[in-house]
Amino acid sequence: MEHHYAQLSEVNLHYVSQGEGPTILFVHGFPEFWYGWKAQIDALSKAYRCVAVDLRGYNLSSKPIPVSAYSAKHIVGDLREFVEHLGGPVHIVAHDWGGAMVWEFATRFPELIRKLVIINAPHAYTLHRELRENPAQREAMDYFTLFRSDKAERVLSEDDFARLQTMFDSWDIGGHRVTREVRKNYLTAWKQPGALTGGLDWYRATKLVPPACGKPNVEDFELDARNHQVNVPTMVVWGERDTALLTGLLNGLDACVPDLRVERIAEGSHWVHHEFPERVNALIDDFLERLCVDSLAVQ
Template structure:
């Protein structure tokens, strides 16, 4: 993503935060709103912009707590309802009559929640390596491999984790999360520098971790038996909008078990598996994500 591809606007919202928002493509094109996850920014979508900007209006905010957007420090400011409220407040500010919502990682979690609101402006949903809340919570309790893979959530929630990262060094933290991608040439020195600059702004890393600390998801310790939460024992509302799920099958944090049973929770579901990518498939293989999105978006234009 280059400065020539995008323009930026700081958009104040009635939810109390200002979101730094990257914009690309024609303003009269069909709108796609992209939501990134941890530990990223609007740059999650850097590989998709040149593949989609000719025909679509691309809206890519830094979500609250990340990069150049506001980063309130209170954990309660990161509850799902407040973040979903940011999304629809941004839709209001931009005057969107209809839009496709695309979410990766935490952005996908917000996108699932937004789709369940039933707002008629949200006409299509695309999820990229982000689990449905029912399947994720169930897998954390019943699947030993997913539970083990998710223990990092408990670490992120631990008081003082920020200080532990500072003590180990930001380069070490970066290497633990992204070292393999650097070795494969998928993250340039310039990209790494941008990550570190974003994370080390005063208060930003705490704000990023607050997404985990405010989440209701239960992550049991290994080998501990816990009961299923009440919401898993009741009928859960279905997602009604047409939904595309793109999944990098080499994801080590969110295992492919997250695809099992999705068809019982989504009325109109398409799943595209990307065998040669992992969790960060939007920039590991943006061509595959775009190839899945384009026919899905074309169906929306014909509807």
């Protein structure tokens, strides 16, 4: 595995790469970093060039100060420049906040994406609808109130980031133990100067929030599905036990994504790619080129 930096127009992004072949770009969410894709990189780099990036605000990448620097415009701009840096177009696999931004990136720059895999990440159009119409989804995202507050850094870093470490609780459901090394690597990333604030500023910059979070929020603007079309072949992998992003977000998604395949994993949570890495890796390989099918079958 090789470590690199890409100097873009606004930020310097750290990333890792491993393997040769068609490029897969892995894009993480909160509170992860490139290392969150290690199980996918180790398996798929047998036949692909796997690249995993630290997004702006995270780990070893630049951490701009103003909250406005974490708006979709800036992050989508990073993705465009970074894919061009990699020699795109590329396949993209994305999760959580990374997936939310990649949805928008795919809307604006479909020519830079070969195929798209989204793992438990909401499309803006269906998220807007569900936050307006579904009380259960609004309640599920009530944690945004804390994450957008001034006390968020203090609360989330208490007791050696105890609240963030709860994300590991389900990762061994598929038989993979969360080792001390894994915890140490995450703690090291979270403790990078400015990293926790950088990740939280993604929450502070978005307008796609429940009404309880204050203004602006989803009640202050409309979204037209025609303006959020994703015209690239897309597979969505969804852990149905996700308590923050409910399955209602999948309803009507085909109105925005004509070439859509949905794979539901009933026993998986928001962290399904950690809980069932072999299943998720096989789905990714099958959807892309089936280049790893033999080696994945014997894992």
